[in-house]
Amino acid sequence: xxxxxxxVSTASCVVRRAVRQxxxxxxxxxxxxxxxxxxxxxRCEFGVWLHRTVETAxxxxxxxxxxxxxxxxxHAEAAxxxxxxxxxxxxxxxxxxxxxxxxxxxxxxxxRAMMAWKSSVGA
Numbered sequence: 001x002x003x004x005x006x007x008v009s010t011a012s013c014v015v016r017r018a019v020r021q022x023x024x025x026x027x028x029x030x031x032x033x034x035x036x037x038x039x040x041x042x043r044c045e046f047g048v049w050l051h052r053t054v055e056t057a058x059x060x061x062x063x064x065x066x067x068x069x070x071x072x073x074x075h076a077e078a079a080x081x082x083x084x085x086x087x088x089x090x091x092x093x094x095x096x097x098x099x100x101x102x103x104x105x106x107x108x109x110x111x112r113a114m115m116a117w118k119s120s121v122g123a
Contacts, residue, residue: 039079041072063117075102077114 041047050068057062077096081103084093096103 038082039075041075044075047071047075061117063113063120066113067110067117070106070113073106074110076102077101077106 044050050071054064081093083095084090084096095101099103
């Protein structure tokens with residue numbers, strides 16, 4: 001297993017960079033290249049691994065369930081940011097990325113859960 005917080009950090013940075021670049025539909029294309037739908041947690045590299053590669057026995061673990069659920073919430077929040085950007089609501093997109101926002105909170109929770117899972121399997 002290789003759950004890795006770098007995936008979450010990278011995704012968070014991509015979302016933040018896209019908003020700050022120009023706050024336009026063009027910025028959203030950068031995000032959409034990661035997935036046809038930013039809310040679809042099964043299409044990013046980590047999601048593919050999480051949903052298709054993790055062994056069946058491990059999928060019953062509380063760590064897996066927590067990471068899976070947080071990963072889905074992370075994508076749901078990222079999709080909201082993309083929607084703000086696509087709708088020309090740059091201020092709303094920036095606010096959605098601020099510390100304490102749902103996006104920021106779930107990003108942090110997911111990172112911590114992934115690191116705990118990694119530690120629990122000795123990776």
